[in-house]
Amino acid sequence: MGSYIVKRILLTIPLLIIISFITFVLINLSPLDPAVVVLQAQEVPQITDELIAQTNEALGFDQPFMIQYANWIMAVLQLDFGNSYVSGEPVWSLMGPAFMNTLKLTLVSSVFIIALSILLGVICAMREGKLLDRSVRGISFFLTAMPSYWLAAIMIWYFSVKLDLLPTSGMDSYRSYILPVIVITVSYTGIYFRTVRSSMLSNMNEDYVLYARASGLSEKKVTLHILKNSLQVAVSIFCMAIPIVLGSTVVIENVFAWPGLGRLSVKSILSRDFPIIQAYVLMLAVTFVLFNTLSDIINAAMNPRLRKEF
Amino acid sequence: MRILKNLSKDKLAMTSLVVIIVMIIAGIFAPLIAPHDPGQVNMKLRYASSSWDYLLGNDHLGRCVLSRLIYGIRPSVLWVLVALSLSVLIGAIVGFIAGYFKGKVDAWIMRVCDIMLSFPGYVMTLAVVGILGAGLENILIAFVWMKWAWFARVIRTSVMQFSDMDYVKFAKASGTPNLRIITKHIVPVTFADIAVIASGSMCSMMLQISGLSFLGLGIQAPHAEWGMMLNEAREVMFSRPELMLAPGLAIVVVVSAFNFLSDALQVALDPKLMTSQGKSDKSYESEVRKPAYEYSRG
Amino acid sequence: MNIVEVEHLKVWDTNTGKVIIHNSSFEVKQGSCMAIVGESGSGKSVTCRAIMRLNKPWIRQSGTMLFQGEDLNQLSEPEMRRKRGKHLCMILQNGMSAFDPSCVIGVHIRETLQQHFGWNTRVIEQKIIHAMESVMLRHPREILNQYPHQLSGGMLQRIMIALALVLEPDLIIADEPTTALDTISQYEVVEQLIQLRERMGCSMMFISHDLGVVQKIADDVMVMKDGEIVERGSMHSVLTEPKHAYTQYLVSTRLELSNHFKALMQGES
Numbered sequence: 001m002g003s004y005i006v007k008r009i010l011l012t013i014p015l016l017i018i019i020s021f022i023t024f025v026l027i028n029l030s031p032l033d034p035a036v037v038v039l040q041a042q043e044v045p046q047i048t049d050e051l052i053a054q055t056n057e058a059l060g061f062d063q064p065f066m067i068q069y070a071n072w073i074m075a076v077l078q079l080d081f082g083n084s085y086v087s088g089e090p091v092w093s094l095m096g097p098a099f100m101n102t103l104k105l106t107l108v109s110s111v112f113i114i115a116l117s118i119l120l121g122v123i124c125a126m127r128e129g130k131l132l133d134r135s136v137r138g139i140s141f142f143l144t145a146m147p148s149y150w151l152a153a154i155m156i157w158y159f160s161v162k163l164d165l166l167p168t169s170g171m172d173s174y175r176s177y178i179l180p181v182i183v184i185t186v187s188y189t190g191i192y193f194r195t196v197r198s199s200m201l202s203n204m205n206e207d208y209v210l211y212a213r214a215s216g217l218s219e220k221k222v223t224l225h226i227l228k229n230s231l232q233v234a235v236s237i238f239c240m241a242i243p244i245v246l247g248s249t250v251v252i253e254n255v256f257a258w259p260g261l262g263r264l265s266v267k268s269i270l271s272r273d274f275p276i277i278q279a280y281v282l283m284l285a286v287t288f289v290l291f292n293t294l295s296d297i298i299n300a301a302m303n304p305r306l307r308k309e310f
Numbered sequence: 311m312r313i314l315k316n317l318s319k320d321k322l323a324m325t326s327l328v329v330i331i332v333m334i335i336a337g338i339f340a341p342l343i344a345p346h347d348p349g350q351v352n353m354k355l356r357y358a359s360s361s362w363d364y365l366l367g368n369d370h371l372g373r374c375v376l377s378r379l380i381y382g383i384r385p386s387v388l389w390v391l392v393a394l395s396l397s398v399l400i401g402a403i404v405g406f407i408a409g410y411f412k413g414k415v416d417a418w419i420m421r422v423c424d425i426m427l428s429f430p431g432y433v434m435t436l437a438v439v440g441i442l443g444a445g446l447e448n449i450l451i452a453f454v455w456m457k458w459a460w461f462a463r464v465i466r467t468s469v470m471q472f473s474d475m476d477y478v479k480f481a482k483a484s485g486t487p488n489l490r491i492i493t494k495h496i497v498p499v500t501f502a503d504i505a506v507i508a509s510g511s512m513c514s515m516m517l518q519i520s521g522l523s524f525l526g527l528g529i530q531a532p533h534a535e536w537g538m539m540l541n542e543a544r545e546v547m548f549s550r551p552e553l554m555l556a557p558g559l560a561i562v563v564v565v566s567a568f569n570f571l572s573d574a575l576q577v578a579l580d581p582k583l584m585t586s587q588g589k590s591d592k593s594y595e596s597e598v599r600k601p602a603y604e605y606s607r608g
Numbered sequence: 609m610n611i612v613e614v615e616h617l618k619v620w621d622t623n624t625g626k627v628i629i630h631n632s633s634f635e636v637k638q639g640s641c642m643a644i645v646g647e648s649g650s651g652k653s654v655t656c657r658a659i660m661r662l663n664k665p666w667i668r669q670s671g672t673m674l675f676q677g678e679d680l681n682q683l684s685e686p687e688m689r690r691k692r693g694k695h696l697c698m699i700l701q702n703g704m705s706a707f708d709p710s711c712v713i714g715v716h717i718r719e720t721l722q723q724h725f726g727w728n729t730r731v732i733e734q735k736i737i738h739a740m741e742s743v744m745l746r747h748p749r750e751i752l753n754q755y756p757h758q759l760s761g762g763m764l765q766r767i768m769i770a771l772a773l774v775l776e777p778d779l780i781i782a783d784e785p786t787t788a789l790d791t792i793s794q795y796e797v798v799e800q801l802i803q804l805r806e807r808m809g810c811s812m813m814f815i816s817h818d819l820g821v822v823q824k825i826a827d828d829v830m831v832m833k834d835g836e837i838v839e840r841g842s843m844h845s846v847l848t849e850p851k852h853a854y855t856q857y858l859v860s861t862r863l864e865l866s867n868h869f870k871a872l873m874q875g876e877s
Binding site for chain 1: 428570
């Protein structure tokens with residue numbers, strides 16, 4: 001088991017390097033000259049050629065590509081993502097707190113998503129075909145078809161405006177968590193509970209359940225065995241849910257004016273603030289890879305057959 | 311065609327299919343169907359509620375909501391379908407090559423796919439939009455760029471499953487050229503899996519694109535698009551909440567339709583495909599057994 | 609004395625309405641081995657699962673199934689559960705899928721024996737290791753700590769037989785135990801089952817489609833086709849003088865194979 005973990009972690013290193021390279025290249029794919037972008041972001045009224053040349057020299061854009069990349073990587077490893085084109089502040093000072101805020105929202109939502117998915121998945125699998133199962137599935141169909149911002153708008157309108165119970169936006173108290181968490185949970189539980197449910201159903205039809213019952217084991221013990229096998233599949237999927245929710249809070253944060261990464265990234269996109277976009281992509285891609293690795297390790301720990309892969 | 315017959319037994323799936331086809335036709339023939347010009351501003355009719363002339367009322371610039379909804383089918387549904395088809399096509403070609411030829415080709419292609427897939431989709435889309443600028447074409451380019459790897463992976467698994475089957479080995483052994491084997495034997499059977507995945511991803515793609523338009527990163531004003539209509543309606547959400555109803559419901563209906571269709575396709579294709587393999591084996595067996603069994607008496 | 613008496617057993621699928629077993633009646637004599645022969649889909653496994661009441665929930669059954677005088681169909685679920693394992697034991701076809709893939713073998717053995725006898729771990733280990741040694745499994749202690757996918761089909765079959773040895777049931781239902789094995793393992797497993805019967809004196813129902821295996825172990829045989837029993841009787845009479853056309857066909861094809869084999873062997877020597 002230990003050797004599997006080490007090998008798996010070692011595999012991620014080249015992946016991370018490639019990702020950082022692609023992220024760096026991405027920015028340079030812009031059709032515009034980077035200096036022009038900087039000057040435009042700073043809203044300089046007249047962009048002359050010598051201004052462009054000056055900016056290029058100042059920001060190091062005239063150096064060979066690989067050297068730029070090397071400099072960038074060294075800086076990134078010390079958490080220095082450069083400065084924002086618009087405000088000139090260091091990127092990390094803007095992103096750090098935003099990341100924390102988004103992380104809080106993500107973690108709270110993830111807990112609810114996982115708990116609710118498992119609960120609903122298990123209950124629906126055990127009552128397969130009956131009214132409860134069919135109604136839960138029907139409702140979840142419609143809920144996942146709803147754009148999350150639409151649901152969010154409806155809820156804000158109803159709870160904040162009409163009933164005046166909860167704040168409409170911002171991140172002030174624990175009460176401001178309620179609506180965003182509900183919207184995120186509703187959007188994602190509908191998808192994940194189906195995975196748990198189908199995993200349980202396929203396990204309930206397996207031979208080992210037959211043999212366990214034929215040996216006279218109590219229903220409680222049999223159900224525990226089924227749960228153990230079903231949740232194995234679910235665990236790795238839930239592990240990936242966290243980074244997915246992390247990246248997808250963009251829209252929700254905009255609707256609820258949550259001071260997180262989502263809002264920051266949209267603002268930077270609209271103002272072409274490349275360093276922030278770059279840092280955003282890199283951070284989320286790295287998080288994604290790390291959670292992917294974690295989910296593989298957990299999978300191997302629970303399912304001994306997978307350890308043979310190496 | 312057996313697929314269509316099986317599908318027709320499921321009323322929900324047929325309804326969804328009809329809804330989708332009607333939507334597509336309405337979108338293509340929008341100029342003929344829409345009652346008014348979607349871009350026609352009429353400040354006297356701002357926020358008017360529904361009337362006989364304007365069935366769904368008017369928005370904050372006095373434009374006809376219904377016409378905007380119909381014209382909005384084009385970017386929200388039709389263009390997404392185009393992007394999806396393109397993505398599936400690229401993914402399918404790559405997947406077929408990887409799954410059929412296996413070995414080193416497969417290993418390299420899968421490496422590339424793994425790298426593409428380690429970027430969270432939404433984030434990359436935002437990045438591409440950020441670099442290239444806002445606009446519908448850029449979003450669609452971003453989507454095709456992100457999704458092809460996933461399709462390639464899934465199709466490759468499906469192809470590997472089928473290319474291991476005996477009839478393919480037989481065709482190979484009898485010297486049929488590879489391209490012919492792929493097109494004649496493997497494509498028809500994997501088509502089922504592809505249809506299921508494609509219709510499933512249609513839902514998430516539609517939701518994501520409308521989300522991006524909602525943020526203002528998608529199609530630009532004054533074009534009509536459902537996500538953008540919701541963005542405009544959101545400004546006046548507290549005073550005129552009814553403007554959010556129509557485009558939101560439209561999205562829900564179409565996405566649900568694709569959802570039901572995808573589920574129904576999966577049910578219609580998977581167990582039927584699997585058991586029809588098994589069932590046809592058994593019926594074949596009993597048909598051979600019967601005459602032999604009759605003969606053994608005498 | 610009959611250990612099992614089944615009368616007018618009818619099994620049908622409530623989802624499709626299809627009748628799987630039409631009207632079966634048969635007996636199994638105490639201490640004897642009844643073989644159920646037929647091709648796939650004839651209803652052999654369904655009949656045996658019906659006796660244990662382990663068919664899927666949408667499959668219903670009716671009729672009387674007397675086991676040691678009690679009608680199993682009338683028992684409540686907890687009462688039936690007490691009978692399973694201790695009085696009625698099942699050996700499945702595919703050993704690899706019979707055990708929970710996420711647990712080591714020892715877990716299932718421990719849970720089963722604890723459920724029925726309430727022994728502590730040490731006693732359980734002692735008993736099962738003794739049983740595993742008598743079915744010719746070497747290094748039983750290591751085997752108990754291994755996962756199902758690490759063991760071969762033959763070994764897993766013998767573990768199931770060892771568990772049956774410890775449970776000492778009155779009836780063992782073996783559902784095609786040799787079908788998934790190679791010839792050598794088949795021989796070993798059949799040997800073990802014969803010895804099991806001799807040692808415990810239990811009755812057995814042996815399902816198979818292989819006449820060669822069946823004639824070695826069984827006393828009586830029941831031929832099934834499409835959910836009906838087409839012929840019944842002692843092994844000797846059914847094989848030498850089959851009355852139904854289908855049985856004749858089965859016997860003749862089997863003979864054809866073994867005759868050819870014998871001729872080959874005799875020709876060589």
